[in-house]
Amino acid sequence: MHVAVFAFPFGSHALSLIDLVLKLARVAQETRFSFFNTEKSNNSIFLASRTNLPGNIKAYNVADGVPLNHVFSGHPIERVELFIKETPENFQTALDMAVAETGQKISCLLTDAFLSFAGSIAENLSVPWIPVWTPVPHSLSAHIYTDMIRQRYANSLIHDGSNSGRDGNDVELEDQTLEVPGLSQFHIADLPAEVLPRDAQETLFSCMLGQIRHMVPKVDTLVLTFYQELYSEPHLSDLKSKFSNLLNVGFISLSMPPPSLPPSTEDATGCLSWLDSQKAKSVAFISFGTVVNIPHSEIEELAEALEVCRIPFLWSLRDNMRDCLPNGFLDRTITHGKVVPWAPQIQVLGHSSIGVFMTHCGANSVYESIANGVPMICRPFFADHKLIARLIADDWRVGVRIDGGVFTKTGVAKSLDLILEREQGRTIRSTVQALKELVLKASAPGGRATQDFKILVEKITSV
Numbered sequence: 307m308h309v310a311v312f313a314f315p316f317g318s319h320a321l322s323l324i325d326l327v328l329k330l331a332r333v334a335q336e337t338r339f340s341f342f343n344t345e346k347s348n349n350s351i352f353l354a355s356r357t358n359l360p361g362n363i364k365a366y367n368v369a370d371g372v373p374l375n376h377v378f379s380g381h382p383i384e385r386v387e388l389f390i391k392e393t394p395e396n397f398q399t400a401l402d403m404a405v406a407e408t409g410q411k412i413s414c415l416l417t418d419a420f421l422s423f424a425g426s427i428a429e430n431l432s433v434p435w436i437p438v439w440t441p442v443p444h445s446l447s448a449h450i451y452t453d454m455i456r457q458r459y460a461n462s463l464i465h466d467g468s469n470s471g472r473d474g475n476d477v478e479l480e481d482q483t484l485e486v487p488g489l490s491q492f493h494i495a496d497l498p499a500e501v502l503p504r505d506a507q508e509t510l511f512s513c514m515l516g517q518i519r520h521m522v523p524k525v526d527t528l529v530l531t532f533y534q535e536l537y538s539e540p541h542l543s544d545l546k547s548k549f550s551n552l553l554n555v556g557f558i559s560l561s562m563p564p565p566s567l568p569p570s571t572e573d574a575t576g577c578l579s580w581l582d583s584q585k586a587k588s589v590a591f592i593s594f595g596t597v598v599n600i601p602h603s604e605i606e607e608l609a610e611a612l613e614v615c616r617i618p619f620l621w622s623l624r625d626n627m628r629d630c631l632p633n634g635f636l637d638r639t640i641t642h643g644k645v646v647p648w649a650p651q652i653q654v655l656g657h658s659s660i661g662v663f664m665t666h667c668g669a670n671s672v673y674e675s676i677a678n679g680v681p682m683i684c685r686p687f688f689a690d691h692k693l694i695a696r697l698i699a700d701d702w703r704v705g706v707r708i709d710g711g712v713f714t715k716t717g718v719a720k721s722l723d724l725i726l727e728r729e730q731g732r733t734i735r736s737t738v739q740a741l742k743e744l745v746l747k748a749s750a751p752g753g754r755a756t757q758d759f760k761i762l763v764e765k766i767t768s769v
């Protein structure tokens with residue numbers, strides 16, 4: 307068997323996919339996995355210390371669409387747009403090369419579900435297409451029901467006598483819950499921008515995401531790095547009614563030994579030894595994933611709160627944002643704080659000294675926090691972050707949203723006090739511990755996530 311894997315090379319998508327492929331390749335040793343991704347992303351996920359890569363995985367570079375001598379404008383999704391412009395030809399070219407090089411036809415396409423063009427490639431090759439959805443399944447449903455959501459939103463605008471799309475009435479409208487199968491706990495304001503475009507700005511990226519809903523009739527098996535146990539019943543039933551094999555294989559980082567991935571496993575910045583010297587459940591860990599740029603004013607507010615509260619903190623802050631810290635902050639907090647450009651997050655969250663995680667609500671960060679039973683303080687920014695923050699605060703009840711939606715000195719202090727000192731914080735901690743036990747059980751031998759993973763292995767090895 308020769309499985310072609312197509313990665314979406316932005317955010318932590320490719321990382322989630324390679325972790326799944328690593329786990330598959332270790333079990334399906336007779337199957338060849340060709341991993342197609344841009345050179346830049348391949349370089350970062352196949353760093354030198356992934357020494358024990360199974361021999362049945364090989365990475366191939368696909369063109370990233372960036373013209374020679376291109377000068378970037380600084381627009382946050384410029385790279386994404388250039389890459390999408392280059393698809394699907396870049397993947398097709400690399401795929402042909404891999405087939406020629408190995409002399410082995412493709413037997414199955416396992417791809418990031420964002421890359422919906424893979425459906426046509428699989429059809430042309432007459433092989434199954436198995437998309438993998440790495441964000442939370444709730445954002446998948448929001449994409450599946452985009453037409454219904456837009457229609458209802460438009461009707462509500464008419465009903466409210468508003469046609470501007472962005473006036474006083476909209477504030478209330480945004481607070482309305484979604485009357486959409488499986489998503490009734492969410493509010494309109496939680497939706498990713500491309501589902502309900504408020505300023506009607508179409509990009510290649512939003513068009514690509516707009517295609518996701520068309521995969522429903524074409525796909526038989528869908529893989530999610532999620533747990534059956536974490537859905538609400540109506541949501542799970544609704545998705546199961548759409549895909550005959552809905553495989554919830556669990557958080558990959560939990561069900562396998564930590565991938566041999568620097569920098570996540572290397573402690574170059576000394577975080578773990580610093581944590582060793584802190585009291586149990588006392589430290590606030592702060593990290594905002596790989597894409598978010600926090601507004602400078604919020605970095606200042608957050609820093610001021612950390613300085614005043616004197617709560618021990620470990621802050622993963624990219625070097626280009628360090629200049630936004632108040633003057634002298636690092637010196638004044640040296641006794642109780644540590645700021646690093648990158649932390650071994652999975653191990654940090656697993657450390658007994660961590661009391662709370664301040665997060666942007668990226669899916670992987672949240673999965674890692676749940677897997678380690680750590681309560682969260684949420685400051686969602688874009689994409690699926692607000693959906694996830696709603697799940698954390700109102701559904702799973704394993705954290706709180708930051709007061710007022712943005713970091714302010716008083717809001718940060720209040721949330722830290724609530725989680726670390728108050729009764730409500732203790733309740734949240736025991737709830738997240740219970741959730742941790744639930745996912746550990748599902749990932750153990752015989753657990754539901756383990757069973758779904760086995761089905762996936764059978765599917766790709768027997769096509």
Ligand SMILES: O=c1ccn([C@@H]2O[C@H](COP(=O)(O)OP(=O)(O)O[C@H]3O[C@H](CO)[C@@H](O)[C@H](O)[C@H]3O)[C@@H](O)[C@H]2O)c(=O)[nH]1
Binds near residue numbers: 570622647667671
């Ligand atoms: O100092 C750090 C900071 C981050 N990480 C790792 O980086 C990953 C970050 O992933 P995630 O929390 O998902 O954040 P993003 O990279 O920002 O996530 C993108 O991809 C996610 C999954 O599709 C989406 O939920 C988000 O909206 C999108 O921004 C996690 O595995 C972290 O452990 C570290 O190891 N060390």
